Amino acid sequence: MTATTLFDKIWSEHVVVPETDDTPAVFYIDLHLIHEVTTPQAFSLLREKGLPVRRPDLTLATMDHSTPTTPVNSLKDLAIVGPNAERQILQMQNNCEDFGIDLLGFDSDSRGIVHVIGPELGATQPGKTIVCGDSHTSTHGAFGAFAFGIGTTEIGHVLATQCLLQRKPKSLAINVEGQIPDGVTAKDLILAIIGQIGVNGGTGHVIEYRGSAIRQLDMEARMTICNMSIEAGARAGMIAPDEVTFEYLKGRPRSPSGEEWDAAVERWKALKSDEGAVFDKEVTIDASTLQPMVTFGTNPGMVVGINEPVPEQADDENFDKALRYMQVDAGKPLIDKAVDIVFVGSCTNSRLSDLELTASILDGNKVADGVRMMIVPGSQQVKQEAEAAGLDKIFEAAGAEWRESGCSMCLGMNGDTVPSGQLSVSTSNRNFEGRQGIGARTILASPATAAAAAVAGKIVDPRIFLRSPV
């Protein structure tokens, strides 16, 4: 038997009709996640053609992108920004009702960012194929699923047939070996990887993250890594499931239970790349030399270690333009740069461990004068857990805003935006020009670096806040 990769195994198990030179494969989808922004036109198509949703039982809906995050006493009181967003949200409710789809809607305690709630509910499982009209669907690959973003036309295809037309992508192994140093997080690791392979380094490939440093990470950190695979241009990112994965999934509402659980774990244990499996490309990263990372430009690959100078690049107009937009100087580190806004949130870094890390730095400190800090939990459940642990009190005492869950300032389509020209340190995943608001300047970083910047009022090495071990 030839040695195969984790991805090969999941791929071949889901091929309904194999690909030929002339036609792509008909490929089966186990879980279809949908949200309000990319689905309206797909449902319109179904209505036009008089088609039902073929497997509503494999479809799960939520609302996250354009939902407000202003704190309210009851979720029913949330006020939507603008008539268009309101129309979109109403349509989502109608579509789910008409087509018999489970909607974790406005007043649901399980609502949240689609990539946070899938795993939280146990709907995300090893070996599944998962799609969503959202590029950060790669997040779910942390569980050893093959998960990828699709467009609205393809959403229509999955709704109508539970299948997609696909060509098999290539494979890329990223081996991360060694011990990640104290004060360095999964976010720093993935930013370093993108810095190394480039924003198109993964184009056409599915990444498998492997090696001793990856095995040491908990599930939330693994999700942060897989989440940003798309920022390297990859189709998907994945990590083979292990005991850490099973432990996380056990007892979740949509996880298998009883005998089914045992059978599932048996099946999941086989989901790994065989010894000697061949990847189309391989990259090795030494984790022990990593440091906190910050982006200095207008894509996630323009990134440096916190104490390193912004590189100089002669005769590159794109590069110069990015530096001008960001108002940073080549040859100097970002340290001491004054910040205006700090955002902790998004599907990259809005889970409980991210909030705990943020709180550990804010505890006993104050957000610097003139800095606005927003902390937006990834889901209502994360919010409840954080409040049960008293984190909200720490945030409020420090002068940070503690909000309802949603995408919020990650893409600024719900009214949470960074004013033009202001500098934001953000735990999200895209520092594109204008992503967080027209003229907004974004530095991507870990929750630790973000919290440290909020307290200092400027970019600092977060390791100065590390509590010495007791």
Add this chain to the structure above:
Amino acid sequence: MSNKLITSKTVVLPAKDIDTDQIIPARFLTTTTREGLGEGLFRDLRFGKDDEPVADFPLNQPETQGSQVLVGGNNFGCGSSREHAPWALLDYGFRAVISTEIADIFRNNSLKNGLLPIIVDEETHAWLIANPGAEVTVDIVASTLTLPNGQSVTYPIDAFARYCLIEGTDQLGFLQSHLEAIEGFEERRTWTP
């Protein structure tokens, strides 16, 4: 006008890594239809703070009006999966995008809507970038791009995607024709998702 040939002057946006947030900013995504998105195309590059057109942005120059072919820098269409990006380009009037590399999801979304993603070698690309407004011809049947000097380059395209573009095949219909196989697959499975 044949729908298998596109003859047009090019518009050139030389920047690398033009992402879908730039092609269509998030605030235009609250729409529930496909129409009218051309208005939001490159909105924050085309217009300044007070909604004044940015004079030196190529799409604002009179000679680029009516152009159907856009030449972009490497890694065009990266970032968000929003299909609103090809919808906006099509609504504005573009029918083809040329670059040395085009991001996966954007390329897929484009093909599904009849916007042709064309990958060319660096030399051809460099020439196109240096010669904005050049009149080029794209032959969808032959998969070639012809430059003003008569030189033709063949571009790669998935055979099925090309077939669908030429025949106007509905991909959903193609999937539905495999319904029996899909049902068989579901019955055969040893585990249920």
